[in-house]
Amino acid sequence: MRSRFLKNRSLRVLCSGVFTALLSAIFFLEPALSASASPVWSIVATIPLPGGASRFDYQSLDPKTGRLYLSHLGAGRLVVFDTRTRRMVADLPGFPHVHGVLAVPELHRVYATVSPLSKTKIGHLAVVDARSLRTVRRVPAGIHPDGLDFDPENGRIFVSNEWGQSLSVIDARSLRVEGTVPLGGEVGNTRYDPLSKRIYSTVQTRNLLVRVDPSALRIDQRISLPCLHPHGLFIDSRRQQAFVACERDSRLLVVDLPTGRVSGRFSVGARPDVLSFDSRKKLLFVASESGWVTVFQEKGRSLEKESEDFLGYRAHSILVDPATHLLYLPLENRQGQPFLEILRWRSQRDSPR
Numbered sequence: 001m002r003s004r005f006l007k008n009r010s011l012r013v014l015c016s017g018v019f020t021a022l023l024s025a026i027f028f029l030e031p032a033l034s035a036s037a038s039p040v041w042s043i044v045a046t047i048p049l050p051g052g053a054s055r056f057d058y059q060s061l062d063p064k065t066g067r068l069y070l071s072h073l074g075a076g077r078l079v080v081f082d083t084r085t086r087r088m089v090a091d092l093p094g095f096p097h098v099h100g101v102l103a104v105p106e107l108h109r110v111y112a113t114v115s116p117l118s119k120t121k122i123g124h125l126a127v128v129d130a131r132s133l134r135t136v137r138r139v140p141a142g143i144h145p146d147g148l149d150f151d152p153e154n155g156r157i158f159v160s161n162e163w164g165q166s167l168s169v170i171d172a173r174s175l176r177v178e179g180t181v182p183l184g185g186e187v188g189n190t191r192y193d194p195l196s197k198r199i200y201s202t203v204q205t206r207n208l209l210v211r212v213d214p215s216a217l218r219i220d221q222r223i224s225l226p227c228l229h230p231h232g233l234f235i236d237s238r239r240q241q242a243f244v245a246c247e248r249d250s251r252l253l254v255v256d257l258p259t260g261r262v263s264g265r266f267s268v269g270a271r272p273d274v275l276s277f278d279s280r281k282k283l284l285f286v287a288s289e290s291g292w293v294t295v296f297q298e299k300g301r302s303l304e305k306e307s308e309d310f311l312g313y314r315a316h317s318i319l320v321d322p323a324t325h326l327l328y329l330p331l332e333n334r335q336g337q338p339f340l341e342i343l344r345w346r347s348q349r350d351s352p353r
Helices: 009-014 017-027
Strands: 039-048 059-062 067-072 077-082 087-092 098-104 109-114 122-129 135-143 145-151 156-161 166-171 177-182 187-193 198-203 208-213 218-224 230-236 241-246 251-256 261-267 272-278 283-288 292-299 302-310 327-332 338-347
Touching: 059 098, 067 098, 067 109, 077 098, 098 156, 109 135, 109 145, 109 156, 122 145, 122 156, 135 145, 135 156, 135 166, 135 177, 145 198, 156 187, 156 198, 166 187, 198 230, 208 230, 230 272, 241 272, 241 283, 251 302, 261 302
Parallel strands: 098 145, 145 187, 187 230
Antiparallel strands: 039 338, 059 067, 067 077, 077 087, 098 109, 109 122, 122 135, 145 156, 156 166, 166 177, 187 198, 198 208, 208 218, 230 241, 241 251, 251 261, 272 283, 283 292, 292 302, 327 338
């Protein structure tokens, strides 16, 4: 079912906040909000996705081929979608409880973290050849591997072992395990900063953002965060800022990386998860498990909240294509069938009167 835009401002007020999210979750609605709100969300396309109704997690876009990779966590599959033709390419089995996914175009590979639901069993990094779409290797990682990123300087993949409280370090070419970096608590997302050539990870049970030297494989900075359970992470390398989403108090923090100072705090939807940033338009999108998506405009070294809209049941995974500025959001309809909503966002002041 396509998203519906509520037209009545009084209904928007009546059904605001947690009450709207609760009703929407119960009835599996996917509305966007009032036309009287500052942003304009427009639906570009709605694409049915294969498999049953279950949770999607991270997405990764290969800008060279236009292929979008989606981790279908609940179904244990990796979905491949062509953003240029808007057609399904493949629905790959064999990825039980897949979380993170990362396309590395220069290596013609896609990496995905596969995590058994166990606090004792080791997960692994699945390596897929991007041309044949065949899994070429499964490399042991830690317990419950989740987020991941690529360090091109050292040619290494860094994997967040959430319950293993560490980072696994894997050579991206040889697929040899090169080490483990203990972080001292449950690990959230992990990101590489190309300017400082450092790896950043959130340590959610200790409310920390840590910086790791990817050559020495050790922590060289710890930043205390004034929030609960930091998980989502995005690095704005050009401005040397980190955006951190905190799950248990629904906060977004702006962290100045050179000083470690928290320069901004904002409320977002309940249980924020995936962050995506449009570097050309300087727009930050924060998706949450509760289905609310918050949009911020970056202004200098600060953020300004532009909108906060309920977009649909389980709307917690979002990705913006920096070339087209289109947003990709996997959702479920009333019948519990998954679909991919392709959206465009623009501010009210840019809309025709």
